[in-house]
Amino acid sequence: MRLATVSAGGENICAAVLNDDRLLNLSKAAHHLTHPAAEALKANSMLNLIAGPPETLDIARSLVVDAEAGVLDASILPEGAELLAPIPNIRKNVLCVGRNYAEHITEGDRAQKQQVGVTEYPVFFTKPPTSIVGPGGDVLTFPSVSKQTDYEVELAVIIGTPGRNIAKADTMKHVFGYTILNDISVRDVQRRHGGQNFKGKAFDGSCPMGPWIVTADAIDDPHALPISLTVNGEIRQNGNTADMIFDIKTLIASLSEGMTLEPGDIIATGTPAGVGYAMDPPSFLKDGDTVVCNISGIGTLTNSVRAV
Structure with missing residues (x-):
């Protein structure tokens, strides 16, 4: 449904x-x-x-x-x-996972001339409620602040049943459904603040989400979904959720350690390779661009870019 x-x-x-x-x-x-x-x-x-x-x-x-x-x-x-965004007024920040696809880690390390590799535990950060925008809404860029606005198509998990310290074997019982999320990222602002993710991921309009929630029973295997993104019709990201390093069970179990997950909580599960800052040369979003995210079995999320 x-x-x-x-x-x-x-x-x-x-x-x-x-x-x-x-x-x-x-x-x-x-x-x-x-x-x-x-x-x-x-x-x-x-x-x-x-x-x-x-x-x-x-x-x-x-x-x-x-x-x-x-x-x-x-x-x-x-x-x-x-x-509108499926949950227009979220109660808490969107919970996000970084560095969860191996090829994305490789391209990022190459672009930043560093070697971090795969971490032992998932990397988490959040996006505030003010970042949410729905299908057809505007991804905002702020040229006076940055010219390095990037995209990241992601499968988002919606929590349905609350829980804390959830056993890995029980995690999928807590999933209500899935949607598409675009983790818009302002790259130079990310690095400007010591390399931590929050500020560069928290701009207004930096979390397009939708077009709807597909209930968990309608997705046979959330780890077997083609996932892609285009900018102005050009394919940039083309992967599969099978390539996640930390699967959904691991993410929910890890997040719920000592922290209650509540109905309506959103977990963005990471992005495959193909982001703009890792291209040669880098290619960032600009005013007037159209970004289309697609995940098989869920649908298509389309947004325009607008400079303010």
Whole structure:
């Protein structure tokens, strides 16, 4: 099932995406239901849906079946609804993983003339809520601050069930679904601050995400997904999530050590090779560029670059 947040009629609506790409207003479709789990749908919030009891998704699936059969026509949103980031207002920073594809590590070490290689443990950093932008939104560049804005297509994991110190064998039970994330990175600012990632990854508009969340049951193997990115139609990144060094189980187990993961938490799992700063010569994003991210089984995320 594909779940989206859309803007229509001046309000944000949590919707299911039907097979023909029509959008089902889940709150409206569930308004007559009395099952307690339906309250998470009536709240009209992706975070409430994710945090709802297990039966919530079952109810949503049954509503989708009814809509596909033409039973819920009155709950179909009119054409022109705008896709937003699946979780427009996240409760905490996006949790990100660095250096998780071997070829990306190699190209980075070569470009920076250093030898770090594969780390023993995952490398983590975060992106703030103000960095979030939805499908079709603008990736912002700030020429007065930097001219080295780069891209990184990533598979993002959405946590559904809370937990701390999660055993590796149990980690996938905590996954609600998956989406696409573009970890926009300002390279010289990254290095300006001692090589740590946060500031150079935290600019406004530096976290395009979407177009929707695909629930975990719809992805047979999240470690077998072709993943790619183009800039103005030119292929830049072309990899597969099978090439992750630290798999999703390892990332969730490691992150949850001593730290509670909550429903709606987002984990960006790293990027394959092909980033702009490692090209010869380097090629960074500029005003007017169009960036398209694609992950098989999830969809396509398209954003334009705008200088401010």
